[in-house]
Amino acid sequence: MNTHLIKTALLAILATLPGMINAQIKFTYDNAGNRIKRELNNSLVQLDAKVLLRGAYRPGQANMASDLQTYFSANSGLLPATDPYGGNAVYNNIGNPAGVAGSVVDWIKIEIRDAASPAVKLQSKSLLLKPNGSIVDIDGMLPKFVGQSSPVRVAVFHRNHVAILSTPIASFSAGTAVYDFTTALNKASQLPGDAAQMGLINGKWYMWAGDVNNDLAVDSSDMSIANNDFLKGTYDQYLFTDVSLDGGVDATDGSIMNNAFINGYFSTLVNYLP
Numbered sequence: 001m002n003t004h005l006i007k008t009a010l011l012a013i014l015a016t017l018p019g020m021i022n023a024q025i026k027f028t029y030d031n032a033g034n035r036i037k038r039e040l041n042n043s044l045v046q047l048d049a050k051v052l053l054r055g056a057y058r059p060g061q062a063n064m065a066s067d068l069q070t071y072f073s074a075n076s077g078l079l080p081a082t083d084p085y086g087g088n089a090v091y092n093n094i095g096n097p098a099g100v101a102g103s104v105v106d107w108i109k110i111e112i113r114d115a116a117s118p119a120v121k122l123q124s125k126s127l128l129l130k131p132n133g134s135i136v137d138i139d140g141m142l143p144k145f146v147g148q149s150s151p152v153r154v155a156v157f158h159r160n161h162v163a164i165l166s167t168p169i170a171s172f173s174a175g176t177a178v179y180d181f182t183t184a185l186n187k188a189s190q191l192p193g194d195a196a197q198m199g200l201i202n203g204k205w206y207m208w209a210g211d212v213n214n215d216l217a218v219d220s221s222d223m224s225i226a227n228n229d230f231l232k233g234t235y236d237q238y239l240f241t242d243v244s245l246d247g248g249v250d251a252t253d254g255s256i257m258n259n260a261f262i263n264g265y266f267s268t269l270v271n272y273l274p
């Protein structure tokens, strides 16, 4: 077959599959580099997820505080314009409640995991958490992910809270997937024998605070790191040890962390390490 015929054949194939022109092919590899999954999908899925952070969600308050955004004054604050998870997301208006994302509590990270094999990470995005628990992208809209042909789970990571994992979401191929972690304890996946994955205030479930070293558990290492900043009297900074998300490390942070520490809270994601 000459080159012309090959081109003609390819064009004929493409002409029969107009919907595939913009399709996205996603490959998943295991640790050894073997391709274990190939997915073709030309749809994006909007994720409408909701979570609460214990540190910013205070008893008697309907919503989380956004103290880090408004710390000094409007258009300033302590939140960094670049996400702290290495996702290279940039939101230059993060200190401005009048920006497209409005009031922002902090950066948050979402991973889309395979439902049957939650150690398999399919996609990851650094996003913005709003006071009512909604998660939006840097354009202020619901985040979009590549649609998947098989069920997924949503993992939520925050820089000083205990990460949580959703139960399987059967359909994640198109449209909008809604997942509200705040409505019930069992919205966060929990293997038998694991600690409760969330706590309850004001009738809503929140993520535990205190995993300041991001190893999926609140233990003596976290307490030691936080105590160092506490003894230094550190203020006016974006600190991982500021679990109450108010710009300083003080006894309030210690109290919130201690609750998680004495109960030995850890993330069920330790069962699904990549």
Ligand SMILES: [Ca+2]
Pocket (backbone or CB within 6 Å): 210, 211, 212, 213, 214, 215, 216, 217, 218, 219, 221, 222
């Ligand atoms: Ca930890």
Ligand SMILES: [Ca+2]
Pocket (backbone or CB within 6 Å): 242, 243, 244, 245, 246, 247, 248, 249, 250, 252, 253
């Ligand atoms: Ca604090």
